[in-house]
Structures are given as structure tokens and as C-alpha cells.
Amino acid sequence: MRNILHSVMIASACLALTGTGCTVKGTINQITDTTSNVTGTTSGAAWWNEDGQIKPDFKATAFVTFNQANLIQDLAAGRGEYLGSMGRLLGIPADRQTAFSSAAQSNYSQVADQTPAGLLSFLRETSKPFMQ
Numbered sequence: 001m002r003n004i005l006h007s008v009m010i011a012s013a014c015l016a017l018t019g020t021g022c023t024v025k026g027t028i029n030q031i032t033d034t035t036s037n038v039t040g041t042t043s044g045a046a047w048w049n050e051d052g053q054i055k056p057d058f059k060a061t062a063f064v065t066f067n068q069a070n071l072i073q074d075l076a077a078g079r080g081e082y083l084g085s086m087g088r089l090l091g092i093p094a095d096r097q098t099a100f101s102s103a104a105q106s107n108y109s110q111v112a113d114q115t116p117a118g119l120l121s122f123l124r125e126t127s128k129p130f131m132q
Contacts (some may be wrong), residue, residue, distance in 0.1 A: 060089045064123070065116040068094040072119070078105030087130075088122055103129070 047058040053061055064071060067082050074080030078101050085099045103124045111122045 014086075059087070060124075061116075061120060063089055064120045068116050071109070072103075075104050075108045075111065078102055087127065090116060090127040091125065092127055092130045093132055100127055100130045 007026060013118050029066075047054055047062065049055055063086060070080075070082045071086060074083035083101050083104065087100050104123065107122070107126060111119050114122065
């Protein structure tokens, strides 16, 4: 009796799937395609190239995101390795790094409580006069 019930359930499931025009392969493909699209656009996967290295466009974003607290301390002091590294990531020449650090420090009060995106925006704006 149990085998008959099991067979009837399998037959019913097959009829339901074929009756709706749905295939298991099609359903699995739709699920995996959707999952790939979502994770590819919302995860950090867009930041990395095929070699596993961060793309140049995202280096400054990643640096600020992972080093925000240290960067804010350097901003308050007007110097430091994190602020210097940020200047290099933004493309500021070595001979203008000190002036950039001073300018960033003088406007530090604007970014003390900023998000990483706000801090990056502030640093990019501050760096513009010091670019070649």
C-alpha cells in the first residue's frame, strides 16, 4: 500500500510539472541565474578582477571602508600613514602630500561623524586642488 501511495504521489508531481509547462531543468536554471545576477551586482564581486585583485576604481573605496577609524585619527592629526596612503590612492603627487594633509585637517570637523562614502567624497573634493 505504501509503495502504491508513493508511486501515485510521484506521478501526480510529474503531471503537475508537465501540465504547467514547467521543467525541473528550467526551474533550476531560473533559480541559479537569478541568484547569480543578484550576488554579482550586490556583493563585492564587482570590486575584484579575474585574478582576485581589487579593481583600481574601487581601491580608494575599499581603503576608506576598511580603515575609516584610523583615517579619521590621521585627519585629526593632519598626518599619518593612513592619510598618506589615501593621498597616494587618490593620485596626489608626493610633493603635494603635506599640503593635502593640512587642507584635510583644516576641514576635519566636516567628516568626524561621516559614513565611509561621505568620508571618501570629502577626501576626493579636498584632493582636487592638489592633483596635477
